[in-house]
Amino acid sequence: MHIAGLGKHGEKAWYQYKLIRVYNPRETIDMLEIMDLLVRIYNIFFGASVLFLIAVGLNIIYGVMKIVNLAHPAFFVLGCYTIAGTGMGVMINIFGSSIIPLLITPPLLAAFVVAVSSLLIFPLFLFISGKGDEVQLLITYGLLLIFEDIFRLIWGSEPLRASQPFELAGSLSIGEYLIPVYNIYVIISALVIALILWIFLFKSKSGLLLRASSMDIEMAAALGANVKKVLLLTVLIASFLAGLGGGLFIPSASAMLGMSVEFLVLAFVVVVIGGLGSFLGSLVGAFIVSVLRTITLILFPELELALIYIVAIIILTLKPEGLGGGKKW
Amino acid sequence: MVERLKRFFGDDIKTNFIFLTIIAILYPIIYVFSPGWGVVLGHGVTWISALLGFNLLFGYTGLLSFGHALFLGVGAYTVGFMYKYLGINNIELHLLGGILSSTVVALIIGPIVVRYTRIFFAIFMLAIAQILWSLYYKFYWVTGGTDGIKIPRFSILGISLEKLDFATYHHVYFYFVTGLTFILVYIMWRIINSPFGLTLKSIRDNETRARFIGVDIYRARLYAFIISAIYASITGVLAVNHHRLVTPDIAYWTTSGKVVFATLLGGARIFIGPIVGSFVFHIIESFAMKFIYWQMVMGILIIAIVILMPGGIAHLARTLVDVVVSHRRRGG
Numbered sequence: 263m264h265i266a267g268l269g270k271h272g273e274k275a276w277y278q279y280k281l282i283r284v285y286n287p288r289e290t291i292d293m294l295e296i297m298d299l300l301v302r303i304y305n306i307f308f309g310a311s312v313l314f315l316i317a318v319g320l321n322i323i324y325g326v327m328k329i330v331n332l333a334h335p336a337f338f339v340l341g342c343y344t345i346a347g348t349g350m351g352v353m354i355n356i357f358g359s360s361i362i363p364l365l366i367t368p369p370l371l372a373a374f375v376v377a378v379s380s381l382l383i384f385p386l387f388l389f390i391s392g393k394g395d396e397v398q399l400l401i402t403y404g405l406l407l408i409f410e411d412i413f414r415l416i417w418g419s420e421p422l423r424a425s426q427p428f429e430l431a432g433s434l435s436i437g438e439y440l441i442p443v444y445n446i447y448v449i450i451s452a453l454v455i456a457l458i459l460w461i462f463l464f465k466s467k468s469g470l471l472l473r474a475s476s477m478d479i480e481m482a483a484a485l486g487a488n489v490k491k492v493l494l495l496t497v498l499i500a501s502f503l504a505g506l507g508g509g510l511f512i513p514s515a516s517a518m519l520g521m522s523v524e525f526l527v528l529a530f531v532v533v534v535i536g537g538l539g540s541f542l543g544s545l546v547g548a549f550i551v552s553v554l555r556t557i558t559l560i561l562f563p564e565l566e567l568a569l570i571y572i573v574a575i576i577i578l579t580l581k582p583e584g585l586g587g588g589k590k591w
Numbered sequence: 592m593v594e595r596l597k598r599f600f601g602d603d604i605k606t607n608f609i610f611l612t613i614i615a616i617l618y619p620i621i622y623v624f625s626p627g628w629g630v631v632l633g634h635g636v637t638w639i640s641a642l643l644g645f646n647l648l649f650g651y652t653g654l655l656s657f658g659h660a661l662f663l664g665v666g667a668y669t670v671g672f673m674y675k676y677l678g679i680n681n682i683e684l685h686l687l688g689g690i691l692s693s694t695v696v697a698l699i700i701g702p703i704v705v706r707y708t709r710i711f712f713a714i715f716m717l718a719i720a721q722i723l724w725s726l727y728y729k730f731y732w733v734t735g736g737t738d739g740i741k742i743p744r745f746s747i748l749g750i751s752l753e754k755l756d757f758a759t760y761h762h763v764y765f766y767f768v769t770g771l772t773f774i775l776v777y778i779m780w781r782i783i784n785s786p787f788g789l790t791l792k793s794i795r796d797n798e799t800r801a802r803f804i805g806v807d808i809y810r811a812r813l814y815a816f817i818i819s820a821i822y823a824s825i826t827g828v829l830a831v832n833h834h835r836l837v838t839p840d841i842a843y844w845t846t847s848g849k850v851v852f853a854t855l856l857g858g859a860r861i862f863i864g865p866i867v868g869s870f871v872f873h874i875i876e877s878f879a880m881k882f883i884y885w886q887m888v889m890g891i892l893i894i895a896i897v898i899l900m901p902g903g904i905a906h907l908a909r910t911l912v913d914v915v916v917s918h919r920r921r922g923g
Contacts (some may be wrong), residue, residue, distance in 0.1 A: 263661040303872055330710045332714075386894070389898070395655075395709040395710060396649075396653075396655055399655055399657075399709075400655070400851070400855070400893055400894075400897045401893070401894050401897055401898075403657065403848070403851070403890075403893065404889075404890040404891070404892075404893035404897070405890065405894070406890070407886045407887065407889055407890030407893070408886075408887050408890035408891060408894075409890075410886055410887075411884045411885075411887035411890070412884040412887065414883075414884065415884055415887070513828055523717075523721065523844050524721075526714075526717070527714075527717065527718045527721050530714045530718065531718075534711070534872065544874055564725075564726065564729045564730065567718065567721065567722045567725060568722045568726075571715075571718050571719070571722065575715075577702055578707070578711070579706075
């Protein structure tokens with residue numbers, strides 16, 4: 263849950279306080295070392311789940327359309343804001359405090375909203391696919407700027423929270439440690455989503471088309487695939503996943519401006535470590551980045567990003583195709 | 592006449608000097624009518640250096656950096672630290688310090704990042720800039736955190752400006768920066784039109800062929816990167832002397848966005864582009880700042896410029912001259 267990185271409004275302090283409360287077992291450190299390890303591992307899984315949901319979309323769009331979509335993390339943040347700004351209030355009105363619907367509906371709503379809004383941008387994606395790198399980078403960067411201000415326009419510049427599901431789910435206490443049940447739910451959901459995505463990509467006909475188009479789009483078109491439809495499907499899936507990620511993540515954090523860039527920087531390391539355009543790579547990368555983040559947040563929180571990037575640069579130098587084995591998908 | 596007009600809007604060092612001179616002459620008149628717009632011109636002339644540096648990297652070398660705020664931040668915090676820990680407020684020493692520190696930073700980062708191009712270079716720069724921003728922000732006992740470091744008015748060659756009234760002080764600042772910009776523009780012109788500049792253009796246009804004819808691509812890129820860093824840090828030094836406050840904002844990613852946008856607006860790949868872009872950008876900004884969704888305007892304009900007029904204002908002016916000229920010819 264320590265994803266929110268360097269918030270501008272003292273959010274960080276809040277997290278660090280929480281971190282200390284969860285991690286500092288006062289005088290009984292030696293006794294609880296195994297538990298300590300377990301809590302850390304569990305935190306690593308939580309971080310990896312969220313990063314995976316962002317990075318896999320980034321990779322799918324790159325794989326099929328050859329666009330590095332700098333605005334992709336903004337999709338994720340749009341999901342966060344949809345729930346924190348509007349969705350959660352509505353849902354509490356409808357469902358009261360019954361926990362199951364409050365766990366399931368927000369991510370789906372966020373994913374739906376994000377997928378629909380990605381339809382609006384789809385023509386722009388069609389326009390830039392096949393254009394030069396500079397054009398793609400500049401246009402998606404422009405989109406990122408626009409998104410950041412749309413969040414400000416609609417939801418204001420104060421950090422927003424939607425922690426009701428997180429609080430309702432309560433926490434398990436193991437020894438002196440508190441493990442929020444909600445985070446376990448996020449980890450399980452991410453695993454289920456990854457599994458469904460894997461089945462879709464590797465076992466279904468649409469998935470086959472998608473992978474085929476990513477390998478040679480002209481050949482796929484020549485063989486009768488409706489390429490435009492495939493591209494639309496790609497953008498929809500990627501944004502749907504980002505929205506799901508946002509809806510799942512937000513109850514344990516808060517939505518604030520500048521988050522898109524924070525996650526862009528993180529998701530990009532995931533992609534670099536795992537290899538651009540690889541499904542397996544996003545899993546491996548998300549896991550490694552999350553391990554690094556968890557370790558650095560405990561040892562030297564100030565240098566978190568710096569250390570992650572040093573590792574990324576080392577990996578890129580030694581193995582330019584990434585740890586995903588360099589194979590597509 | 593036609594040729595002269597065409598050359599005026601083309602690539603010619605004289606055009607740049609004439610443009611800057613016109614602004615320098617107009618500045619007092621504008622300041623008398625409205626000091627606010629005078630200050631806007633001051634911002635415009637301050638930012639030229641960073642945009643020239645960015646254009647060397649983006650327009651002439653083909654490396655798109657989303658993290659130029661990194662070097663503005665280095666320049667700015669060099670000034671901040673020089674004042675806070677050494678009590679120096681001589682602007683010459685600030686400039687010297689900024690140049691030295693940005694060279695050091697560029698020598699540390701450059702050898703790593705210039706190995707990568709395109710998306711990797713762009714995002715590495717963004718990430719490194721964000722890392723440095725977070726350091727300025729988190730080590731508040733050194734940097735003052737979000738409160739920043741307040742610095743007094745600078746002094747030139749040991750002459751203190753503390754006793755001047757604001758208007759005179761601003762005039763001194765404006766003409767000092769304009770003078771400096773003349774020098775910087777001239778140096779950049781010489782760099783771009785030297786064999787080294789041609790090497791950079793050849794790398795931009797076709798990396799493989801450039802390597803084939805024996806160009807040391809890595810080294811050429813590294814030099815361009817260092818020069819670009821120095822130019823950006825000079826703007827950092829000047830800008831904080833203008834605001835007299837050093838905050839992490841100058842190293843935040845939105846500053847990089849401004850650099851990218853202003854250069855595109857003026858016209859990347861065209862020498863005069865950044866110079867025009869800097870002024871036009873600050874004029875638009877001072878209108879749009881009242882409208883708080885300024886980033887959105889910037890994003891929309893970036894997309895529009897990339898799609899509709901990739902050459903920016905400089906290219907537009909050039910085409911306009913062409914159209915007018917050919918029309919007159921047909922009429923005559």
